[in-house]
Amino acid sequence: MSLWAAVPPVLTAVSSFFGGRSRRRAERNAEKEWKRAYQAALEANERRFKWVTNLLTDLRTRSLGALDAQSRQNEADLSTEFRNLTSAGAQDLVSRGLSGTTLMPNLRSGMAGKYSSALARLRDLALARRVGIDQATTGDLARVIENRTDTYPERPQLSSQGTDWASIGGNLWSAVRQLFERQGS
Numbered sequence: 001m002s003l004w005a006a007v008p009p010v011l012t013a014v015s016s017f018f019g020g021r022s023r024r025r026a027e028r029n030a031e032k033e034w035k036r037a038y039q040a041a042l043e044a045n046e047r048r049f050k051w052v053t054n055l056l057t058d059l060r061t062r063s064l065g066a067l068d069a070q071s072r073q074n075e076a077d078l079s080t081e082f083r084n085l086t087s088a089g090a091q092d093l094v095s096r097g098l099s100g101t102t103l104m105p106n107l108r109s110g111m112a113g114k115y116s117s118a119l120a121r122l123r124d125l126a127l128a129r130r131v132g133i134d135q136a137t138t139g140d141l142a143r144v145i146e147n148r149t150d151t152y153p154e155r156p157q158l159s160s161q162g163t164d165w166a167s168i169g170g171n172l173w174s175a176v177r178q179l180f181e182r183q184g185s
Contacts (some may be wrong), residue, residue, distance in 0.1 A: 041099055045148075049144075049148060052144050053141060053144065056137050056140050056141045056144070057137075057141075059137060060133060060134070063133045063137070064130065064133055067129055067130060067133065068127065070126075071122070071123075071126040074122055074126075075119065075122060075123075077118060078115070078118055078122060079115070081144035082114070082115040083120070085111060086107070086108060086111040088126075089107045089111065090104060090107060090108075093107065
């Protein structure tokens with residue numbers, strides 16, 4: 001088979017791809033490709049955004065859970081410490097024979113006041129830590145939202161690329177046909 005005999009089927013294929021109707025077909029294909037690329041980019045951006053927001057929410061939840069557990073333990077330790085101090089003070093008064101005096105109620109009320117103050121400081125510290133965790137995670141989430149740069153394929157750009165491919169194909173077909181016509185004559 002000669003080279004010339006193989007050319008018409010190739011040229012026919014090129015012509016059908018890049019010919020007169022191919023421009024509209026290329027534009028339709030570009031439109032479909034744009035819609036597919038746009039949808040894929042949209043889904044990918046949404047997945048990434050959801051992953052980051054879930055990560056920050058989970059981090060906040062775990063941090064606050066750890067803080068709550070630590071706060072409960074600190075309050076329990078403080079309660080135990082003041083109970084032990086009150087018992088030791090009462091035992092000291094009993095051993096000195098002063099248990100029936102006004103010193104025992106004064107000891108208990110004094111220790112209760114100190115316990116209340118220490119507990120309030122402990123709770124203030126826990127609240128400050130909670131606010132810090134909230135500010136940090138909320139700030140991180142706000143930065144993620146603020147810096148969200150969703151990029152999608154632009155429709156005019158893809159449409160013009162489809163048109164360019166169609167015109168390149170038409171020009172290619174013309175050049176190939178002219179080349180073979182010159183060789184044939």
